[in-house]
Amino acid sequence: MWKIIKTRFQQGYRTSAYPDGPSALPERFRGRPVVSSQPCAQGCSACADSCPTQAIAFAEDRRVRLDLGKCIFCTECITACPEGAISYSTDHRMAARSREDLILSGEEARLAHALDEKTRKLFGRSLKLREVCAGSCNGCEAELTALNNVVFDLSRFGIQFVASPRHADALVVTGPVTDHMRGALRAAYDAMPTPKLVIAVGACAVSGGPFAGSPQAHDGADSTVPVDLYIPGCPPHPLTILDGILRLLGRLEGGRERV
Amino acid sequence: MSPTSRFRALRSPGAVELSAIPVVAVEEFRSGVLRAAKAGLRLCALFSRSVEGGTGLCAVLADDARGLLYILFSEPTKVLRSLTPELASAHLFEREIGESSGIEIEGHPWLKSVRKSPADKVVFFRESGAEVHEVAVGPIHAGIIEPGHFRFQCHGETVHHLEIQLGYQHRGVEALFCGGPDRRSVFVAESVSGDTAVGHTLAYCANLESLGGARASLRGEALRAASLELERLANHVGDLGAMSGDVGFLPAAAYFGRLRGEFLNLLMALSGNRYGRGLVRPGGAAFDLTSAMAEDFSARLARARTDMNAISGLLFESASVLGRFDETGVVSRQTARDLGFVGLAARASGLDLDVRRDHPHGLYRFRHIPVVKIDSGDVYARAMLRHLESLRSLDFLEELIADLPRGDACAACSAPRPGLLAVSLVEGWRGEICHVAETGDDGRFRSYRIVDPSFHNWPAVAMAMRGGEISDFPLCNKSFNLSYAGHDL
Numbered sequence: 001m002w003k004i005i006k007t008r009f010q011q012g013y014r015t016s017a018y019p020d021g022p023s024a025l026p027e028r029f030r031g032r033p034v035v036s037s038q039p040c041a042q043g044c045s046a047c048a049d050s051c052p053t054q055a056i057a058f059a060e061d062r063r064v065r066l067d068l069g070k071c072i073f074c075t076e077c078i079t080a081c082p083e084g085a086i087s088y089s090t091d092h093r094m095a096a097r098s099r100e101d102l103i104l105s106g107e108e109a110r111l112a113h114a115l116d117e118k119t120r121k122l123f124g125r126s127l128k129l130r131e132v133c134a135g136s137c138n139g140c141e142a143e144l145t146a147l148n149n150v151v152f153d154l155s156r157f158g159i160q161f162v163a164s165p166r167h168a169d170a171l172v173v174t175g176p177v178t179d180h181m182r183g184a185l186r187a188a189y190d191a192m193p194t195p196k197l198v199i200a201v202g203a204c205a206v207s208g209g210p211f212a213g214s215p216q217a218h219d220g221a222d223s224t225v226p227v228d229l230y231i232p233g234c235p236p237h238p239l240t241i242l243d244g245i246l247r248l249l250g251r252l253e254g255g256r257e258r259v
Numbered sequence: 260m261s262p263t264s265r266f267r268a269l270r271s272p273g274a275v276e277l278s279a280i281p282v283v284a285v286e287e288f289r290s291g292v293l294r295a296a297k298a299g300l301r302l303c304a305l306f307s308r309s310v311e312g313g314t315g316l317c318a319v320l321a322d323d324a325r326g327l328l329y330i331l332f333s334e335p336t337k338v339l340r341s342l343t344p345e346l347a348s349a350h351l352f353e354r355e356i357g358e359s360s361g362i363e364i365e366g367h368p369w370l371k372s373v374r375k376s377p378a379d380k381v382v383f384f385r386e387s388g389a390e391v392h393e394v395a396v397g398p399i400h401a402g403i404i405e406p407g408h409f410r411f412q413c414h415g416e417t418v419h420h421l422e423i424q425l426g427y428q429h430r431g432v433e434a435l436f437c438g439g440p441d442r443r444s445v446f447v448a449e450s451v452s453g454d455t456a457v458g459h460t461l462a463y464c465a466n467l468e469s470l471g472g473a474r475a476s477l478r479g480e481a482l483r484a485a486s487l488e489l490e491r492l493a494n495h496v497g498d499l500g501a502m503s504g505d506v507g508f509l510p511a512a513a514y515f516g517r518l519r520g521e522f523l524n525l526l527m528a529l530s531g532n533r534y535g536r537g538l539v540r541p542g543g544a545a546f547d548l549t550s551a552m553a554e555d556f557s558a559r560l561a562r563a564r565t566d567m568n569a570i571s572g573l574l575f576e577s578a579s580v581l582g583r584f585d586e587t588g589v590v591s592r593q594t595a596r597d598l599g600f601v602g603l604a605a606r607a608s609g610l611d612l613d614v615r616r617d618h619p620h621g622l623y624r625f626r627h628i629p630v631v632k633i634d635s636g637d638v639y640a641r642a643m644l645r646h647l648e649s650l651r652s653l654d655f656l657e658e659l660i661a662d663l664p665r666g667d668a669c670a671a672c673s674a675p676r677p678g679l680l681a682v683s684l685v686e687g688w689r690g691e692i693c694h695v696a697e698t699g700d701d702g703r704f705r706s707y708r709i710v711d712p713s714f715h716n717w718p719a720v721a722m723a724m725r726g727g728e729i730s731d732f733p734l735c736n737k738s739f740n741l742s743y744a745g746h747d748l
Contacts, residue, residue, distance in 0.1 A: 003572070003573060003576070004510050004573060007510065007514070007569055007570065007572075007573050008510065010569060011514050011517075011566075014517050025527075026524075026527055026528040026531075028527070028528065028529070028530065028531040028546065029527060029531050030531040030532060030537075049442075050442060051442070052442045052443040052445075052446045053443070053446075072446055072536075073532070073536075073537075074446060074536070074537055075531075075537055075545065076442065088531075131403045132399055132406075133403075133404065133405045133406055133428075134406075135427070135428050135429075135430045135744075136405070136428075136453065136744065137450040137451065137452055137453035137456075137744045138405055138452060138453040138454055138742060138743070138744050139450070139453025139454070139456070139534055140453070141403050141404060141405065141453075142453060142454055142534070143533070144403050145403050146516075146519075146520060146523075148516075149513070149516035149517055149519075149520060150513050150516065150517050151517055151520055161402075161403055163401035163402070164401075175428070175430075176430060178427065178428060178429055178430050179429075180377040180398075180426055180427045180428075180429060181398065181406055181427050181428075184398050184399055184406065184427070188399055204450075209450070210435075210443060210446045210447050210449075210450050211430045211431070211432075211435070211447075211450070214430055214431040214434070214435060215431060215434075216429055216430050216431040217430045217431065234450075234532075234536065235453065235533075235534070237533065
């Protein structure tokens with residue numbers, strides 16, 4: 001007993017200062033990419049050609065359009081581009097409410113906006129999540145589990161993972177939705193009481209990620225259930241997930257928590 | 260005649276010309292594999308391969324004492340007389356061949372789908388009798404974990420039999436490699452099993468280097484080994500926390516949970532990603548460790564060691580924890596050997612196996628990690644082994660980071676040469692990862708086969724539950740913490 005108390009004092013207080021303090025991510029952390037707002041040289045498509053998930057396309061005026069939902073945050077395009085038109089910031093914020101909002105093209109990212117007043121009243125201070133893994137590599141589950149540790153401490157925001165879809169307000173989906181999980185995912189969604197939300201976590205659940213186009217998978221959660229929040233990443237950092245959920249609940253505006 | 264005289268020998272990682280691998284009639288293939296296994300070789304991989312005129316077979320066996328792999332092909336065949344009755348470790352491989360190749364497996368004691376049919380389409384072993392009941396769990400479980408189906412045959416609280424049916428995570432990994440390497444291949448390798456991104460990518464890159472006739476830079480090898488050990492530490496420590504949570508010992512669960520993040524954060528400082536994605540690349544490592552970073556790493560590792568010792572002290576000195584860990588979920592040494600378990604699960608049952616020592620690759624050829632094994636085969640053994648292996652990894656890392664080889668982090672790696680078979684073994688944190696690549700006349704992958712340690716080890720969970728209480732299942736399962744994604748591919 002004394003040893004437990006002694007270790008407790010040694011371990012100290014470890015919960016991160018987020019959202020009030022700095023996120024303290026290292027220099028090399030690959031957060032939200034920054035895309036040049038200038039049109040690119042005619043004829044060069046080195047970035048798009050190098051992209052493993054075909055996340056890069058060009059607008060009519062030859063500006064780069066980078067789909068964060070497909071991006072798996074590698075460094076291929078950055079190495080390939082002769083002009084340095086794409087780079088990574090250490091900004092962890094990137095969740096959005098629609099697939100279109102995930103497309104970066106020069107201007108600022110369009111981060112997720114809050115739910116309507118009525119739904120926010122229901123879920124704003126207490127949100128129960130049910131996670132369903134539908135073919136992920138387990139990387140996204142690992143980060144979702146990390147949200148429960150003392151550093152990120154999800155429950156201090158009134159958000160918890162629950163065991164049954166019957167107790168859940170939101171379904172958190174990971175993985176590209178494999179053939180074999182499609183029925184179970186749908187059943188879990190149907191078992192939840194309304195109103196309900198769906199949160200797609202990670203490149204696979206948003207777009208199929210590295211498994212896009214595989215005959216055994218269905219290119220993301222919205223092939224099977226309607227999605228309310230898209231959280232990009234491979235896997236997303238726990239803070240990226242937390243930021244997305246808090247924005248959805250209208251508790252982060254101007255970087256401050258608010259209820 | 261030596262038991263391996265018909266096989267082609269190879270050191271891992273390495274490549275050999277397809278034409279140099281003996282092709283024998285299927286009966287001779289069968290007897291050759293059985294004879295080699297009887298002589299003490301271990302079955303690493305057994306799979307079908309499409310060849311001119313039909314479908315043949317390929318076997319990879321390991322001689323752990325000599326550090327050699329032995330490879331044999333069979334001629335095309337429509338039928339394989341099952342090896343399983345004489346070599347139990349072949350049972351899952353044969354089920355996979357049966358469902359994916361069209362080769363009929365004759366005389367297999369329990370032939371059913373491995374990953375291509377979900378649980379509602381397959382038959383389960385069923386016990387009958389008074390007061391016997393069945394419990395079905397999954398594919399969706401209560402926690403934040405991957406999907407799988409578990410079918411228990413129980414008598415009261417006692418589990419007589421557990422059958423595990425996976426395949427829900429099957430997303431077509433191996434097929435995505437075919438025709439490669441292309442711009443997607445290395446990223447698929449990183450996503451075979453998300454908690455083993457470094458291990459699987461290392462096995463993939465080692466194959467590409469063998470196929471291209473290239474060599475990774477020494478500094479690159481050192482950075483790879485460092486990240487493989489950081490991956491091991493993060494997972495071992497995370498599992499110790501999860502096991503503490505499963506027996507209701509919350510202080511250790513909370514502290515280990517936080518400590519796991521420290522190792523992930525070291526990987527992030529190095530590679531920009533908490534799981535080391537983007538780090539391991541053909542030819543070496545894509546990110547280097549600066550001397551300022553090395554100093555910072557050493558200080559953080561020293562703090563982690565202090566924490567590790569303090570928290571493990573709490574866990575392993577708590578009588579209520581030991582009461583739950585001791586003699587729960589026992590897997591005997593004989594069972595572990597017969598069924599071909601690998602890695603941590605095998606070492607916790609007293610088998611002396613470790614790819615890092617038996618088939619050393621990269622930096623492990625020059626710097627060694629002592630192998631730890633425990634004989635009791637229970638949950639305690641698997642927990643204690645994680646603690647001891649973590650300390651060994653910390654020793655290795657501290658020495659390595661203070662004295663990294665000089666030079667570039669990455670060397671050039673040319674395109675794969677045609678007509679080769681490459682095999683690489685890597686000791687991931689769960690155990691032996693085996694990748695087998697075959698190139699066609701155009702230098703592209705004709706086939707790419709992956710054996711995750713979980714493929715060998717899932718039956719260990721079922722064996723650990725036999726005669727145990729059903730309420731011990733979460734603890735037993737967590738004590739192995741096997742990958743569903745790595746098994747299902």
